[in-house]
Amino acid sequence: MFRVHEVAATRRVLEMVASIQGVRPPTRTVRGLA
Numbered sequence: 001m002f003r004v005h006e007v008a009a010t011r012r013v014l015e016m017v018a019s020i021q022g023v024r025p026p027t028r029t030v031r032g033l034a
Contacts, residue, residue: 004010
């Protein structure tokens with residue numbers, strides 16, 4: 001575990017990295033212009 005002061009920001013980064021690595025599905029799917 002990490003000990004951080006900016007918990008929300010750090011959590012967002014860790015979730016983003018997990019999504020990019022395919023560990024965890026993204027919270028929301030962002031669609032481009034179709």
